[in-house]
Amino acid sequence: MSPLRWLAERDEDAVELMDDPDADLDALERTYVRFAQVNAVVSNVGAVYRRWVRPALSPTVTRRVLDVGTGGADLPRALLHRAHADGLRLEVTAVDPDPRALDWALRQPPQPGLVLRRVTSTELALAGERFDVVLSNHVLHHLDGASLGALLADSERLARDGGVAVHADIERSRLGYAGFALGTLPFEPNLLKGSYIRPDGLTSIRRSHTARELAGVLPPGWSVRRGFPSRLEVVWGADA
Template sequence: MGWPGFSRRELHTPELMDDPDCDLGTLYRTYEQFDRVNALVAGWPLVYRSHLRPFLRRDRANTLLDIGCGGGDVARHLIRWAARDGFTLRVLGIDADERAIAYAGAQTPMSGLHFRAVMSRELVREGQRFDLIISNHMLHHLSATELTGLLHDCEALGGRTVHSDIERSALAWAGFGAIMTPFFHDSFIVPDGMLSVRRSYRASELRRAVPPGWRVERPFPFRLLLTHAGADHA
């Protein structure tokens, strides 16, 4: 594979797993492997401790919306971590891809975890509200218009929001390929992951792309957090 440019986001090449006609077995293996990939690169234990746990309440069940939940691995970990810390967390995972929801729903049931194949806009129309809202590796999939719509939806849904994604760089691209290629086979993890790096924002770009009230953080190398205090926490 040649060395691509990184001065601009790659906006025209779709990821293999987004193809409605992609091989379903390969797609499901990709969902299965997300748990290990996220454990290696996404840093959700740190994000939970610093950005979610401080706002959990012990006097009632806490609600969390996971947008673009994929196979549901992040949602499952958050419920376990919250329970370990003495909190009750109820999570709704949503994804526009019905294949993701079919996979997530076929896994071992977990108390407090539910999935729906809907968009955030539908939840806004339903008048739903959440204490917390998250997404993982979703922002780079969105056009500028879709990003704006998503952020407006999150504000309407009321919760403190944390969107976690990759930060684009040549080093992140090369490192992901070098580290992941020997271990992840028969899935879309490596080609889509390397493309995801090229599709992702740099911190300065994301700051320019979001409306007032949203904050861009770099918690550690090659990662970005886009956060909002939420209507109930502002």
């Protein structure tokens, strides 16, 4: 590909190392360990909590949040910590069909309000489950067109009346790619050593969408918002 065309198109054929069924389990688990530190920066968890989760919460009634494709469940733990600090009641159901992720997450210290389940969003929707907020983080770039459509349809069913669905992901750009490459380079021989964080992060950016690409395939009722840093939020509900 010409340097001028680099990252101009989504690389759907790029495969992340941790998605390999034969991925090294030690490296995979070191990746789960580091997700909390890395996502605190690249996923802007504080903004997700303030913009989408906190407005739905109450000090007297427990609200339910669903995290789809939770991986090591670092996002739910961060949300629960913030809600507890604010004196608000929250239960987060964190789901992932990958048994390796759920096995690791279940071996971590329990946290009040965290429910871990190996199940898909479609299975939850068919079971009639409902949530105040439906979330995912860094899931969309893993999906093909049919899987993306299914997730959005599931989300509409899972978000109870007045609820909201927000699927956040990386925005593909040369600036974002360069920023992640340079920002993680000093930590490759220490903090990130033996994990898939850096190579898979760069692959994720190559696989991710632009705002225009997502806007062109979203069904009615969904919108795309830009966030910081190099973030996209696909939103459905009262604020979409």
